[in-house]
Amino acid sequence: MDGIVVAVGGSAGGQVIAWAAAEARDAGLPLTVLHVLPGRGRADERGRRARELRAELEERSAAACSRAGADVTVHVQVEAADSVADVLRGTAAQMLVVGRHGRRRSPGRIGTAVLEHARVPVTVVPHDEEGDGQPWSGPxxxxxxxxxxxxxxxxxxxxxxxxxxxxxxxxxxxxxxxxxxxxxxxxxxxxxxxxxxxxxxxxxxxxxxxxxxxxxxxxxxxxxxxxxxxxxxxxxxxxxxxxxxxxxxxxxxxxxxxxxxxxxxxxxxxxxxxxxx
Missing domain, CATH: 3.40.50.620 (HUPs)
Known part of the structure; x- marks a missing residue:
């Protein structure tokens, strides 16, 4: 994975993906939307779930890119692993992006693990379930x-x-x-x-x-x-x-x-x- 990589949950709203898409657009980089499935369970069940999630994330990513006005190359990747940090630890991406629910007062277990172990810049984007667009402006x-x-x-x-x-x-x-x-x-x-x-x-x-x-x-x-x-x-x-x-x-x-x-x-x-x- 290279460019901007955004790690999302299966039910993630579009605000985090939209932010990452705008960042990829401005930096002239491709965007990878990543979801990590637990590595346990039957291989055929994981494969079925991965196909469903990939189709869902492709649709959500296209909508988020449209809202952000970001015409970028998008790759949707669904992987089986024990944790998101395990997948991202050795990535060659220029930036990793993770979400944080706006009501939460910590980056969360996944966000903290990525922040502690990633060797590239990591951006934590606050969001809510109904988050739409990118409201942040200023310096x-x-x-x-x-x-x-x-x-x-x-x-x-x-x-x-x-x-x-x-x-x-x-x-x-x-x-x-x-x-x-x-x-x-x-x-x-x-x-x-x-x-x-x-x-x-x-x-x-x-x-x-x-x-x-x-x-x-x-x-x-x-x-x-x-x-x-x-x-x-x-x-x-x-x-x-x-x-x-x-x-x-x-x-x-x-x-x-x-x-x-x-x-x-x-x-x-x-x-x-x-x-x-």
């Missing part, structure tokens, strides 16, 4: 923290903003504990808040420069926010087309597991969230 918001995954998130977000001719908003959320001590200041000395804010703005500019972001200045917004990163980005998500974050930031010992901020956003954000390694 592409990227969480910046100076880490290597954060730099990858900046480059990914900049590419999305360029191809959509949209606005890239780089958000660096800071707290005194994350910036202290400031350069040239003794430990224990507490400078005025505006000194912290100026230093945070310097760090943001440095991250943008080091990441090679070349979005036109009139479409680049620098946001320095005095707040915990999860809260700052959740608030930004309410007015964003999508939020892009690194898989893990600077904190945490286990670099394999999903970071706390990316997990919180994937489970609670009002717009799609892309997690980049």
């Amino acid at each position: 592409v918001v990227v969480g910046v923290d100076g880490s290597r995954p954060g730099g990858s998130a900046l480059r990914h977000g900049a590419e999305v903003a360029r191809r959509r001719e949209g606005v890239l908003e780089a958000v660096l959320a800071w707290q005194m504990t994350t910036l202290a001590p400031l350069p040239g200041k003794e430990f224990g000395y507490v400078p005025p808040l505006d000194e912290y804010e100026r230093h945070a703005a310097t760090l943001l500019d440095r991250a943008l420069a080091e990441s090679g972001v070349d979005v036109p200045q009139d479409r680049l917004v620098r946001s320095v926010v005095h707040a915990p990163p999860g809260r700052a980005l959740l608030e930004a998500a309410a007015r964003a087309e999508r939020v892009v974050v690194g898989h893990r930031g600077r904190s945490g010992l286990d670099r394999v597991l999903l970071g706390a901020v990316s997990r919180e956003l994937a489970g609670r954000a009002a717009c799609p969230v892309t997690v980049v390694r």
